[in-house]
């Protein structure tokens with residue numbers, strides 16, 4: 001059995017990637033699309049100061065955001081453990097904040113916090129906290145009842161549960177979250193730099209994209225990817241040292257208590273009320289300028305009673321359809337390719353020794369930072385955008401599905417071996433059902449990621465859709481439109497997430513009931 | 519807190535437990551466990567033995583009636599570190615070594631660390647040399663023995679053992695049955711032992727309660743007035759074995775018409 005996260009494969013993956021990249025550059029030489037390894041190395045050697053300063057800046061911001069976001073996640077998870085009643089509200093609010101489109105949050109934070117590094121750090125924190133919070137909550141609650149009985153039998157309560165059992169039992173899940181968070185923090189910091197910073201990898205990306213400086217763009221993407229891979233690997237290594245085991249790959253769904261009919265309606269209502277109240281209270285804080293700090297009433301008015309309300313709605317609707325056209329095919333393609341390749345790799349194990357290291361390496365790449373390259377390749381049309389969204393969804397899905405299929409219980413597989421059932425039948429009867437929980441976890445977590453990817457590309461390159469609309473509104477200070485877009489994107493994103501989670505519950509109820517029953 | 523001294527009397531009055539879905543696990547029971555006595559609970563699988571232990575440990579709330587341990591509810595006694603449970607499932611924490619797992623009980627009971635006692639107990643259950651091993655590397659029987667050591671580490675006044683030797687091989691089981699009881703008998707620990715083995719019950723207990731199939735009801739209350747160590751080939755011993763198995767069969771037969779209803 002292959003080790004997904006041990007040191008060898010990523011190293012091998014890096015070597016394979018560089019070889020493939022070199023071959024690609026050789027084939028496409030003269031097309032001014034691909035800068036080969038030598039060219040990139042040359043550019044890096046020629047511009048060490050520029051690159052070093054930018055990388056230092058972005059790394060600092062990403063690290064600060066990584067720390068802040070993860071501390072918030074750990075604190076929230078702790079609160080949810082001590083007061084379990086708050087669990088649903090906390091994870092609901094956390095989801096809503098996670099669904100905020102970074103493309104719009106960036107400019108808004110820029111106005112609020114002024115020049116400097118604040119917005120980049122906050123965006124990095126926003127990009128990471130959710131992927132830590134969800135596995136952490138799962139880990140904290142996935143403790144066998146007998147372990148807790150032991151604590152209770154000595155008359156101890158929730159604190160002792162948390163300290164002696166839950167915190168340690170959740171560590172593998174925490175590391176899994178942190179591993180994914182590392183590239184996400186880098187990505188968040190770069191998106192923050194896209195929205196008007198003075199220094200950093202994001203600023204360089206924008207500059208070289210305007211100048212169509214292909215070697216420089218490649219150099220930046222390669223450095224960003226390499227740094228992310230190294231951090232991803234380092235966290236994995238720390239995890240193996242601490243855990244004597246590798247961290248789990250799957251971000252399982254948080255399992256709430258079963259809810260009765262009334263609270264099924266009550267909980268979303270409570271969540272919506274909490275979001276509106278927090279939004280309203282935040283905008284009412286002293287020092288908030290009503291020119292850019294729009295409250296829920298303002299947005300509602302802009303969409304309904306204001307003189308240009310109809311025009312605003314039309315603009316939003318047009319942008320929404322333009323975005324959906326890219327988003328949906330990319331999302332579905334990413335899921336299908338990820339699951340499909342995972343199945344192929346299990347059917348043809350020899351293939352996986354080659355592909356798996358590359359996939360693990362690429363999984364840690366902050367995909368959005370490669371947006372300019374992909375668009376350079378595939379053009380500003382549909383193909384480039386769809387491919388980028390698909391890539392954003394593809395790698396987490398592939399890795400999660402492979403992991404899921406490995407979870408197929410060995411004893412059942414033994415039964416199939418005894419009856420000499422072939423790989424295809426094993427696949428249909430055991431592996432695919434075993435893969436489903438992982439597949440859906442990836443599908444769920446990919447919703448906001450896909451929306452982030454599509455809005456970034458729209459903004460950077462295509463000039464259409466919601467991403468472009470938000471960037472444009474920010475640059476012309478149309479804050480009503482900006483906030484309305486934020487509200488719409490966040491709502492849709494959260495609804496899609498909830499929709500995937502609902503399908504997930506139905507399917508898991510049949511195939512993996514232990515995942516959905518509390 | 520210092521180790522709790524003295525003997526504990528456990529009184530169950532009208533104690534009953536139903537689970538949601540009207541599943542009744544224990545019928546109202548009136549029974550007293552005398553201080554310092556070892557009582558064996560025998561009965562068919564699923565009759566409610568574990569539930570009874572959990573009620574006495576304060577891990578479940580009774581549906582009716584109550585449990586008092588020296589006139590206090592179990593949770594109060596538990597908070598004083600007076601109770602230890604060896605669960606049917608050994609429930610060792612996988613990230614701790616055997617030694618740390620055993621020591622954990624003292625930590626949870628807010629007792630001072632006592633490495634000498636911990637290592638002595640590990641030796642007594644036959645795990646010397648495995649102190650630094652993690653549970654995943656132990657066999658099922660070894661895990662159960664570690665769990666017994668953990669339960670003894672707090673020197674509890676009430677010791678609740680739920681099929682503690684279930685996965686232990688026959689030879690080790692006999693050796694444990696010889697070595698362990700002095701530990702709690704000498705300290706005057708009130709002990710409840712759930713077991714499937716009538717032989718084990720007659721070897722270890724001062725008293726045997728035979729329970730009916732679910733919901734648990736006391737079919738027979740048998741005193742075992744034999745001195746320790748007991749001679750398994752003696753006539754008295756064999757008579758008690760026969761009496762206990764007859765009572766078990768009787769409990770089954772009594773319940774048969776009820777089950778048919």
Ligand SMILES: Nc1ncnc2c1ncn2[C@@H]1O[C@H](COP(=O)(O)OP(=O)(O)O)[C@@H](O)[C@H]1O
Nearest residue numbers: 537541543562563564565566567568569570732
């Ligand atoms: N938490 C629970 N919820 C529902 N039913 C339970 C629960 N715990 C035990 N039971 C049921 O109560 C009965 C007695 O269980 P238990 O006390 O574990 O039996 P024993 O230990 O004698 O084998 C069983 O039928 C079991 O299914």
Ligand SMILES: [Mg+2]
Nearest residue numbers: 567568606680
């Ligand atoms: Mg039991």
